[in-house]
Amino acid sequence: MEITRLDGIGPKRAALFHELGIFSLKDLIWDFPTRYEDRSRIYPVEDLADLGEKTDLVLEVGLTSLSRLIRLKGRQSIQKASFLDDTGKVDVVFHNQAYLGRNLHCGDSFFLYGTYDPEKRRMANPAMVNRKNRDKVETFLGIRPVYRLCKGLSQDLRVKAVHQALDLLEDEDLDPFCPDLIGPLSLPPLLDSFRRIHFPSSKEDLALGLEGVGIRLAILDLLVKSTVKARRVREKAPHMEGKSLQPFFQALPYELTPGQGEALDEMVGDLLSPRPANRLLQGDVGSGKTVLAFALAYLTHLNGYQSTLMAPTEVLARQHFDKAKALFADLDLPLFLLTGSSSREERAEVEEAARSGVAGLYIGTHTLFQDSLAFSSLALVVTDEQHRFGVNQRSRLQEKAILPNSYVLSATPIPRTLELVAMGELDLTQLKGLPPGRQAVDSFVLDRRYEKRIFAFAEKLAREGGQTYIICPRIEGGEDDLSLWSVEEVCRRAREYYGDRVTIDALTGPMSGPEKERVMEGFASGKTSILISTTVIEVGVDVPTARLMVVLCADRFGLSQLHQLRGRVGRGKDKSYAVFVYHKPSKTALGRLKFLASTEDGLAIAKKDLALRGGGDPFGESQHGFLPDRLMGLQDLLTRPDHPLFLKAEESLTRTFGPGILEGDPQALKAIKDPLRSAIFDKMEKTAHISRN
Structure with missing residues (x-):
């Protein structure tokens, strides 16, 4: 059923859901919340004095005073208010919400949800609902899901849409697993698990929902892996014989x-294998x-x-x-x-x-x-x-x-x-260690105020014969803050800072082939000390004297890409450095950068990237995006074959189909009937491009 089956979602709103990859009711309920807001506990105002750090909480208070709206530059504004309950008063400030004054009346009671700052002793821009509006209060309190959005979509609209979808769908529309396989596990119906995940009444309720979906996904993953194994055993490779590599x-x-x-021994063994x-x-x-x-x-x-x-x-x-x-x-x-x-x-x-x-x-x-x-x-x-x-x-x-x-x-x-490794379509070989003489790259996470110190350090390295990359998120300036970090603007500031002391050049994707070669030749030969560029140098540049990598607005880049950029330095015998400069990062983005600075283990970084971004749609061609198994940590299969979900799934499969089911036994696999059989082949076909024939 398409998303337009829902009340209030016509073609225009459907197009917004399409931007998120949501086209059907199934897509909608499989797009799980990215997080939850716990609004189940209501704090008395007197308890706020005991808070030692910023805390998200709910207050039940009455409006006692509302200041005059102060208009600032552009469309910015500020308005202050005071609220009261039986235990005390709390101040609230509203930024850029000029419309609120029309809906706030002294004497009315409200539920507020937001972050209380004990240092400033106030709450800023809380979500709020008037107690008179009983329907909205019911969905405002409790454990509230938070979904991915795009411009034009609100959380309230997504919550309403999911409620409708869960009421319209039937369990048989969703669950391909036969009762013989699922029954002994004492799992709730799949539709009930979805309700618990989207609208849990408690953390324990959420855990039950996740387990109900998680075991089913684990069973499907194991069956796909077993089927892939059976297919690969039957495949024949070009015949090769062992020859001397001396x-x-x-x-x-x-x-x-x-x-x-x-690593070479393992891969040569592949070539000599019939598979x-x-x-x-x-x-x-x-x-x-x-x-x-x-x-x-x-x-x-x-x-x-x-x-x-x-x-x-x-x-x-x-x-x-x-x-x-x-x-x-x-x-x-x-x-x-x-x-x-x-x-x-x-x-x-x-x-x-x-x-x-x-x-x-x-x-x-x-x-x-x-x-x-x-x-x-x-x-x-x-x-x-x-x-x-x-x-x-x-x-x-x-x-x-x-x-x-x-x-x-x-x-x-x-x-x-990594998902393909987990499903058995790709084998994994880890190449450990670096060639003799290579040193680890020291990494630092700094804010934009350090620009002149970074310029000075690059100049010091240049005097020692070292070179520097400065990576920018865009080529030209604009009206937003990111214009500060364009190749165009950074080149201007760098030339102003260095004068004739250091040679600078720029490299961008739209440049002609000969022009790119000229710039890279100048850098590779040492004529250019500082190369200011976009990510066009992410791969393919091997300059042993490059010792400093500076990535501006690093919080806008993915972990894997940042690690690739860092890999452009440290390729010679001298000590090298990477500096990741952030610009208004979220807590998640800043944590990501600090993790990157703490390790040079590429596989660990890739796994972190997987946990943060998701593994893409295993039923399609998207290469990243959050999926149900991301929420449940099923990527642990890569490193933890003893994950409880998979142990339960293995037990259920061997009990129903026999021990050969996990080893790709053709007879055991033949016992699997539709619709589960179709679900296995659909995932194989769309993820690994393996036909069902």
């Missing part, structure tokens, strides 16, 4: 680290993931097959190509480069080689999956920095071979990738 190791100018050796590899190689920036991809490409070449390495930018693709040329100079491995700027003749050469089966390494950008490029013996697909590619882009390159071995390289996997 010539490759001798060509390297250094020895592999122990971590690289362990096609589908593996994530996670390793921190600078840990040496690319050289392992080259080793796999060399082994693939020795077996007479083609391989591809796809990079997200031309700069990075060319960098990989240049490194491969130097490494394979004496190893007789044909190399090809294909990017958006390749000439017609270069494209024709690459297309002919791919079509005729030349067993080389084909390096490029998204141009590798253009329709005109047809490989005849592609056995290895490597995707570098996969967070920069869309779901469909990655899958299209894999479709150019029947069943190629597929590897994804990433320092900080996107949440969706």
Whole structure:
């Protein structure tokens, strides 16, 4: 049923829900509250004196005085009021709510909900409802859900819509699980669990609702994982034999680290297996993931097959190509480069080689999956920095071979990738350790008042031969506060500060290819000391003398992206630094930055990103977004196979279908009937692009 089935939601309001990805009543009730406001306890005013910190609370008070509205600059205003109960008086201030005066009358009683500040001894901008309005009071008090919104949608409208949806839907519309599977768990009906989650009467009530939905999701995840396992066992990879990699190791100018050796052994084992590899190689920036991809490409070449390495930018693709040329100079491995700027003749050469089966390494950008490029013996697909590619882009390159071995390289996997690891579609290899001589990057979180100190430190590093990146959230200025941090404005302030003492240049996405190359060449050669840029340098820049990374408005960036930016420094022997400058951050954003500064563990950062942003829609192609299992912490499956929800789910599955159900036993899986069977295949098809045939 579409969202327009609800009273009061016509095409215009439906379009607002569509902005949030909500199209049907099912979408609406699966979009759980992001948090709850506990309005179940009403404080007497006299208790406010005992509060030692800011506290969210409810007061039941009468209005005793209302000051004259004071209008400030623009549409800003301020109005003060006093409220009273039997135990004392409390002051309240209303900012930019000029309309309130028409609805406030001395002598009326109200419920107020907001944050009381014990230092200022007042409450600011509380939510409020007149006690005379009994219908609104009923939904105002208790444990109130807080939902995601967009401009034009209010919390009250979302609450009303969810109430209606729960009344219209039937349990059989929602629950694909058979009674034999769910019955022994003594779970409430699924619709009842939804009611408890959206409108809990207590924390214990919420926990019951979460358990009812959580176990069902855990069962579905385990069945998907088991079905994926059964499918992968039946798949056949291009046949490869063990060949000596000694010539490759001798060509390297250094020895592999122990971590690289362990990871390579695991991945070579994949290639020699009859089952096609589908593996994530996670390793921190600078840990040496690319050289392992080259080793796999060399082994693939020795077996007479083609391989591809796809990079997200031309700069990075060319960098990989240049490194491969130097490494394979004496190893007789044909190399090809294909990017958006390749000439017609270069494209024709690459297309002919791919079509005729030349067993080389084909390096490029998204141009590798253009329709005109047809490989005849592609056995290895490597995707570098996969967070920069869309779901469909990655899958299209894999479709150019029947069943190629597929590897994804990433320092900080996107949440969706971790979801695929959890469901068994991607195996995981962690590359631990850094090459000898590398030092950890010291990270700091500062506010914008430190700009001149940061400029001074960058100048000190420049005198020592070090270089600095300054990353801005936008290119040009504007009328809002962020104009302070545009490339245009930061360049102006930096040139004003440094004069002729330090060389400065700027780099942005819209610049032409030759102009970008000129700027990057100047920085790579050391002619430029400070490069002011957008995130265009997030990947593909390897400058060992870069020692300082400054990210302005860092609270506007995601954790994974910030970690990638930090990885642009610390690539040489000298100590390096990262400074994350925030601009009016929320508590969540500031906490995120402090977490980032406390660790350089890319997988830990990715998991934190997953917990904060969600893993995307497992039934579609969104790569992030909050889902029910995020609320319940089901991402613990990655690190905690003993999670209570999954233990209960495993017990229920083995009791109903036998122990083989968890190992992908085909006979056990055949016993699963619709609608649960359809739910399993729907999730597989939309998440992992695996057809039900």
